Amino acid sequence: MNAEALLERPWAGRLLGGEANRRKRTLILVSLLAAFLAFIVVGGALLGQSGLSTNVELRNLAPSLRYPFGTDWLGRNMLTRTLKGLTLSMGIGLLASSISACIAVLMGLAAATMPRAVDAFISWLIDLFLSMPHLVMLILVAFILGGGAKGVIIAVAVTHWPSLARVVRAEVLQLRQADYVRFAKHAGRSRLWIATRHMLPHLAPQVIVGYILLFPHAILHEASITFLGFGLSPHKPAIGVILSESMRYLSTGRWWLAFFPGLSLLALVFAFYSLGSNLRLLADPWSAHE
Amino acid sequence: METPVPVNAAGDVPERYGETESGAPLLEARGLSISFFQYDRGLRRRRITPIIGLDLTLERGEVLAVIGSSGSGKSLLAHAVLGILPSNAEVGGELFFEGVPLGAEEQAELRGRRISLVPQSVNFLDPLMRVGSQVLPPGRRDEEARDRVKSIFKRYHLEAEDTLLYPFQLSGGMARRVLVATAVISGADLIIADEPTPGLHPVVVRETLSHLRELADEGKGVLLITHDLEEGLSIADRVGVFYAGTTVEIAPVAAFAGKGERLRHPYTRALWQALPRNGFRPLAGSQPPLDSLPPGCLFQPRCPISTTECLEEKPALRKLGDGWVRCIHAA
C-alpha cells in the first residue's frame, strides 16, 4: 500500500461503509430482489385466473383490504392484473435483454479481435445506432413488425446492444494490450487458454453488470411502447396496456387504476437499477463516487 | 520520547531536540504521526500510519532537505504542516511554527500567508484559469497586487504577458518558475517545496534549486522534500533522512563526504554509498510495506549492524555531535 496513493484519492477512506459493508448490502439487495421477483411471479400464479374474469358486481371498487389495488371497470382484481403484468414485463425484458446482450458481446468481440475493416464497420454501426433517436426507432421497428410481443422484443433487442458492445470492445482491446496477455502469448499459450484464463475474468464482471443494467431499460421501454399502442395486444394484462386504459377513467376519479400498477413497475425497475449499480461498485470501486 | 519544554529557552545550551540559541525554530515537528483509515479492495477496514514519530526542525535562512524514497509519504508531511490533509486523516504528535503550536485555526491563518507551498507540477494549477489570476494572493485583485505579480514574474524571467497564459501553455521551465512565484508572492517565511523537480531537464532543475537557495539566503526557511539525494545535497544546509515513516537521521551537509564516515545511521550511509559517484552500491531489500511493519527499529531487517536489542523497541531521535540520529548503535 503506497502512501502517496492515499493522497491521490483522499476520499477513498470514506467510502461509506467500505468494502465489507458493500458486499453485505449487495447480498441483502440480491435476496430482497429475489424475494420480490418470486412474490410477483408466484403471487400472480397463485391468484390465478379468477381475478381476471369480469364480475360486474365488483366494478370500480377503490382499494381496500380485500382488494389492495382496487378493481377496474370490468370488476377485475387490479392486484392480479398488476402481478401478471409485471411477470409479463419481466419475461419480455429478460428475453429482449438477453438477445441484446448476446448481440453486444458478439459485436464487441468481433470488433476487437477481427481485422481493422471489421472493427471500423462495427464501430461506425455502433455510432449510427447511438445517433438515432431512441424511442422513435423503437416505434419504427415495432411498427414494421406489426407490434405484438415479437415486435417489442425485437425492437428492444435491436436498439439496446450498442452501448454494451462498445464497452465490450473497449475492454477486449485493452486486455489484448495488457502485458500479461502478451507474455502469455509469447510463452506459447493457446488463444483459447488466454481468452478463458486471462480475459474472461476481467470481462465477465463488466458484461454481467451491463446485462443486469439492461433489464430496467428494456422493461421501461417495453412498457412505454405498449402504452403508446405499439406493443403487446390489449388482451394481455401488460402494465403499458393497464396504464393506457386507465387514462380513460382518470377523469372519473379512479386513480388506483394508474397509481398502483405504475408504482409496482417503478419498484421493479428501481430494484434492478439498485442491484446493477451496487454490483458495478463491487466490481470496480473507483468507477463512481459514493 | 522527550517531554516538551517551554520553547523560549534562549541562552540554554541546546541538548533538547528542537531548540537553538536564537530562540524557537521556524518549523518544528515532534513525534508527528499521520494515519488513515483504509478500505482496500477486497480487504476490511484498517488503519495505515504512513508517518510515525517524525521529528525535525527548520531554521530561518536554511534549507532542510528531507530525503526519502518515492511513495514513502513525504508529501504527507507538507500537507500536514499546511493543514490540508484529507478529512479521514488523523494527526498525532506536535507541530510548531515559530514556537506556536499549529492547530487547525493557526494553519488556516498561516497557509498562503506565512507558510507557502511550491507544488510538484502544473497540474496543481486550475486548467481553466489564466496563470496570472492564480498567482495573485487570494482575495487581492487590486492594482498593487497585480504590479507585484508582474515584478515577481520579471524576477523569474517571465514576461508580463505571461500572466495571461493558461497553464497548459507553459513550458516545463516556465511552469516551475510560475509555481515558485506563487510561493514568493505570498511573502511567506516558510517555503515547503514538495518534489519540485520531478523528471525535469537538468538545466531547469538547477535553476529551480537555485531559486530555492536564493529564498533561503534572503532569510526564509525552505523545506525541500525530495527523493533525489544529489539534488538535496546541492542546496541544503542540513539533510533529514526519511525512512519507513520517520526521520532516521538529520545531518549537516558537510557530513556527506568521503565514504560517509561522518554519517551515523546505517541507512544514510547506504544511501550515500548507493550514489553513482560513490560506487553505486545499492542496499538489498526495500521499505517495509505499511501494513506489516517490523517490530522495534524499522530499519532493522535490512541493517548490517543490527543486534537483538534492535528488535525490542523503536529508538528515539538523539543528538550526536552536530546532528541527530535514531539508532542505538550510533556513536
Place this chain on the structure above:
Amino acid sequence: MRDLAVFLAGKAARLLLLLVAVSSLSFILVNFSPIDPVQAYVGADMMRVSPEQREQIAEYWGLNDPPLQRFFRWASAVLHGDFGTSMIYRRSVLSVIGDRFAASLVLMGLAWLLSGTMGFLLGTLAGRRRGSWLDRLVKGYSLTLASTPVFWLALLLLYVFAVWLKWAPVGMMVPAGVEASQVSWTQRLDHLVLPTVTLSIIGVSNVALHTREKLIDVLNSDYVAFARARGESERSILRRHALRNIALPAVTLQFAQFSELFGGSVLAEQVFSYPGLGQATVQAGLRSDVPLLLGIVIFITLFVFMGNLTADLLYRLIDPRMRLGGAA
C-alpha cells in the same frame, strides 16, 4: 480557425452519411412491413372501395412501383425538400412537421431549461456536502426518477392537478372549442405547465448526478488542494474554481440529451393530448402514415445530431485547451 473548418466539414460529412443510412434503413424496414398502406389511407371505408379505386390510389401514391424505384423517387424528392404528403393530415409532411415541432419545441425547450438549472443546482449542493442528508436525498431521488416511467408520472400529475385539484386543464394545447387566434398567452402557459413539469422532473436526475460527480472530482483535484494550500476560502474555491470547471460538462451533457428529451416528449404529449411532434409520431405509427413517419425519423435524427454537435462545439470553443490548440 482552420481546425474549426476541418472539424465542421467532418461533422457535415458524418451527418450526411448518417441521414443516408437512417433513411435507407427506415425505408427498407417499412417495405417489409405487413401493413397495407392503402388500407391505412382509406381506413374504415375499405369495404366500400372498389378494386379499381384501390388501383388508382396505389398509382397515385406510387405504391406499385418496385422498391428501389420508389426509394430513389422518394430520396430525390426529399433532396428537393419534398417529403411527400401526410396521409393522416392531408398536408405536406414538412408543414405538419413544422407546426408540430414548433409546439414540441416550446414544451421541450422549457423543460430542458428547467431540468438543466434544477439539476445543476441540486448536483452542486449534493457534491459540496458529500454524505450529508441532502446528498443522499439527491442520489436516491435521481435513482428513483431514472426508474420512473414518464407516462405514469404524467398520469399521476394529470390526476392530481387537473382532475382532483382542478388547477390545470386536462390536456391539449389550447382550450377546446376556442378559435386559435383568440387563445391568450396565459391560456397557452396553462396548458404547458403539466407536461413541462413532467418532463423537467424526469430530466433532472441525469444532470444532477453528473454535476455532483464532476464537482466531487474537482474538489478532490490537485489544483483545488493547492488553492487551499494558498489560503483560499472554501467559498472562493467553489466560486472561482469549481463552478467554472463543472459548468461546461453540465451544459454539454444537457445538449447531448436531446434523444431522451424527445422520447419523454412523445410519452408526455400522449398523456396530455398535447399536439406536438411526439403525438404526430405515434399517430403516424398507429395509422401507418409512412411518408410522415419517415419524415419524422429523419427530422428527429437531425435534431439529435444537432444537439450532439452543439455539445462538441461548445467544448471546442470554450475550453481554452481546445480553443488555443494543444500544449505549448
